């Protein structure tokens with residue numbers, strides 16, 4: 001298994017355990033570090049705990065054991081001001097979650113104005129700059145209902161960026177999109193990666209993970225069971241589970257008997 | 263029907279209308295606030311307060327306003343609490359309306375997808391700020407028809423406040439009928455004045471509803 005620690009980590013998870021109120025174990029001891037400007041792709045079968053993991057990092061689930069550090073500071077345990085942490089850790093969800101009662105600009109400005117108490121003119125200028133950057137300069141006063149799924153996700157991403165996060169968590173942000181819209185959203189994410197944004201990306205877009213990630217974590221049943229460079233992971237997965245998983249993304253005729261395709 | 267009698271009565275009705283509007287406005291405003299608080303405690307499942315409001319909603323909605331007013335005006339003084347007629351009327355309306363408004367707010371809040379709330383949290387909003395800036399505006403758009411229907415209902419309910427000796431529109435009408443038997447004139451004015459109060463409210467409510475719903479639902 002690849003080295004779990006990296007230099008200059010912005011995020012450090014150590015033996016993180018999580019359990020849902022119904023007793024289901026969401027995370028069963030997860031440890032890894034993320035370095036500044038690193039892009040980590042998290043892949044694994046549905047239900048293996050990828051979303052749970054991201055939600056724990058953002059305080060939307062409470063962990064039952066272990067610790068999470070952001071920039072060296074422990075952010076788990078009692079008395080954590082999650083509203084402060086979450087300004088530093090942005091999260092985009094699979095479902096389009098723009099605020100439907102606000103237009104695009106209103107969505108972008110809500111956090112900066114109400115949470116960060118930024119100046120309106122300054123925030124507006126930043127918002128328009130970001131819209132320009134993701135190719136939506138002319139949609140500032142559109143309502144979310146008037147946007148395509150791809151446009152909504154692009155706005156959701158820059159709504160996070162408006163808070164100037166140190167770390168971005170993306171949870172299958174293209175999974176609900178029509179295929180022709182996936183690319184425009186992934187292009188935005190690839191641009192962020194090129195700019196040095198630190199990201200934890202849960203995705204089923206394997207070619208995207210391969211192209212953009214610095215490292216791939218493979219999860220199964222609430223654990224990280226493989227950590228590798230994209231090259232290694234996609235060419236020579238170390239575990240049977242990973243081989244089986246990757247085989248599901250290839251179509252090379254009817255299933256073969258006995259073992260995964262090579 | 264005598265036009266001169268109508269004109270003679272006009273100032274009396276106008277004065278009573280001011281009182282009716284005042285009582286209704288206070289009652290509606292209080293019930294909106296009580297209802298909102300109740301809905302928030304129910305929404306967040308706050309222990310104790312949630313049970314308290316659940317009981318309150320049932321009591322307020324399942325007792326007639328006249329009975330609530332009788333209680334406030336005649337029973338409370340026996341228990342040592344004397345309230346003026348106006349305070350009784352406003353309290354009664356707020357008590358009744360609070361239950362209805364709580365249900366309206368609650369159904370509005372519950373219709374807002376939980377992910378909306380989570381998205382706001384993930385931007386760094388505290389729960390109460392997420393409620394205020396994200397969940398409530400959407401809840402309001404969804405609850406607007408029920409909230410405005412309740413407002414009109416409460417204004418109509420003011421027609422029973424004369425039982426606590428308040429000189430409102432109904433009181434004046436009854437008074438004039440008793441004193442001079444000009445029944446048709448008095449009742450005509452009563453109907454007209456209630457329409458005069460309620461029609462603008464209904465129109466304003468419809469306009470507000472359109473405005474609230476525009477963003478999310480289009481026109």
Ligand SMILES: Nc1ncnc2c1ncn2[C@@H]1O[C@H](COP(=O)(O)OP(=O)(O)O)[C@@H](O)[C@H]1O
Nearest residue numbers: 020022024026045046047048049050051052053
């Ligand atoms: N609120 C919940 N209560 C109980 N179990 C849950 C809850 N949310 C998710 N789970 C379970 O936890 C496991 C991990 O879920 P999740 O993190 O959403 O998986 P993934 O994102 O990898 O598909 C799944 O088996 C799922 O059924």
Ligand SMILES: [Mg+2]
Nearest residue numbers: 050051052172
């Ligand atoms: Mg998931």
